[in-house]
Amino acid sequence: MKQLVILGAGESGVGTALLGQAKGFQVFVSDKGKIKEKYKEVLIYNKIEWEEEQHTEAKLLAADVVMKSPGIPDKVAIVKLLLNKGVPVISEIEFANQFTNATIVAITGSNGKTTTAMLTHHLLKQELDVGLAGNIGDSFAKQVLEHNYNNYVLEVSSFQLDGCFKFKPKIAIITNIVPDHLDRYDYEFENYIASKFRITQNQTKEDVLIYDADDEVIANYINNNAIQATVLPFSITKKIENGAYLDKDKIIITIDNNQIIMPTKNIALEGKHNIKNAMAASTVSHLLKIRKQTIRESLENFQGVEHRLENVLKINKVQYINDSKATNVNATYFALDSVSAPTVWIVGGVDKGNDYKELYPFINEKVKAIICLGVDNQKLIENFGNMVDVIVETQFMSEAVKIAYKIAEAGDNVLLSPACASFDLFENYEDRGRQFKEAVRSL
Incomplete structure (x- = not known):
């Protein structure tokens, strides 16, 4: 045995x-x-x-x-x-994969993978028998045992891919790659990039790799390494012959000369990065023969992901936003990019080797106060101390929210977007997000 x-x-x-x-x-x-x-x-x-x-x-x-x-x-x-x-x-993905003949859609990336996985599952489940697993929900192994779906959408982290050797998804998606988890990769960005690309290591030309062509890191890797899979890039800046691109307010997807056009104006999710997530999910749906009408309707009624730019409440004309899932700088970049009103920003936690420079323009333009919520806030204070009038430290979510309540004025936002891992003060980012929502509701 x-x-x-x-x-x-x-x-x-x-x-x-x-x-x-x-x-x-x-x-x-x-x-x-x-x-x-x-x-x-x-x-x-x-x-x-x-x-x-x-x-x-x-x-x-x-x-x-x-x-x-x-x-x-x-x-x-x-x-x-x-x-x-x-x-x-x-890894679990590698182990469970050998016991299923299902069509696998595997999604990785530094940011956007949960939203893309949930959105893809939402689009496919209208017409296909499909499970959602990996980093989300019930484990993949358990679903293979209990449900044995014909299709799976898997959200796969770099840590899970590190333990994959034979895993070969029919469709792989890389949403983007930015420095993250470098503490696990000897602080070498190259190691982390190679880890993400393990998703396509066993793919052949019968399989498909969908990726963000606007992401320089991904584009460079693809140009310099032999990729066996059929590639279908997506872009919001340039025209793509085979893949998806944005033309004014329409997504145009072309696969083997078969084209579909999706209007973006009614997509439920807001923000440029979500147009990309929608492109990736729609490309998968198109490959798996989901009807255009179904794709369109599903994009319009998708509810989004908890802890990802989630509007919690408006109190005294101040909008409280829970973006606890932003565990790296790039995710917080999207959050600050998407808010327009003056913002009280709650940030901090376990720093994974973060470089905060790309956030500087937003701090000058939109952030009126910073609340550091971590055990060690030294790096945040060094980076942002001179950029805002108010920067305070706390180790309690309830206190962070109370301070924000005092500072914020009508028309402002209070944004929890930590740019860091949560393990110093919370169980995980969900716990952090829930504590934020509870604190807001009890103001």
Whole structure:
């Protein structure tokens, strides 16, 4: 019986354990931290062996294959040990993929991947049997076990791709690439770029790579590396023969001389970056033969993503906006680009090697006050201290919101767009966003 060891008992770990057990593996789950009650109950109910707050080395080294949760870096001692012993260490995506014949649409990128994945799923589900997994919702492995959809839209992070070796999506999308998570890539941007491009490493010309042709990093990589897939770029600045581009207020998509035209004026999501997300999602839908009418209607009624430029409430004519999902500078760039009114900006958290220079023009133009919400705000104060009249520090969301309430005047915005990871003060960006919304609602 093959031994499957799982490092990390979160959503992907427990999903993989269930699928592995169903496929005849002897499964052992090991977590360095405490396992959440809801996951522990699943493991116990299914009689899957587990341990928490430790890794028993002998048991781990007996594995035929190890599935590592994306949150665990490759540099960790136990992972290094496994690799040195020649034990394959893979991601949940790689593991589950071998047990499905579904058509896979895989989406990666520094920003926009969640919105693009949710939008693509929303467009496809009107006419196809399709699951949404990866970085969102129920784990991919669990869905392969329980639903076995004919199609999947997967949001895939660079960490998940690092553990992919045979994974070959029918359609891959790279939304954009900007410096992010550099702490996991030896602070080398090249390593992170190569990681994202693993999404297309096994694709052939029967498969498709959709990407942002306006993104210099992506365009450079494609020009300098052999890509086997059929490429369908999208652009909002130039005309594209095969792919998608913006012509005034219409999206024009051409695939094999077959053209569709989508008006953008009624698209539910606002902002230039969302036109790009819509282009990518519509290109997939067109490839998978979704009717034009369905694509158009779905783009118009899509509700957007929680914690991504989410309007929370208007209080005394001040708009409160939750953009907690902005965990890097580029995401915050989109947020500041999309607001027009004077803005009180709540920023900060765990800095991942951020360069804030690209935000300077917005700070001068739109930001009237900055509230730093992190354990260590030194870098923010050094960057922005001289640019605004008011810059304050706090470690409590409720206090940050109260300060913002005092500063903001009628017609202003209060924007939570942290540009940083959330783990210093919050469980994750969702927890941070929910605390923001609760604090706003209790003003």
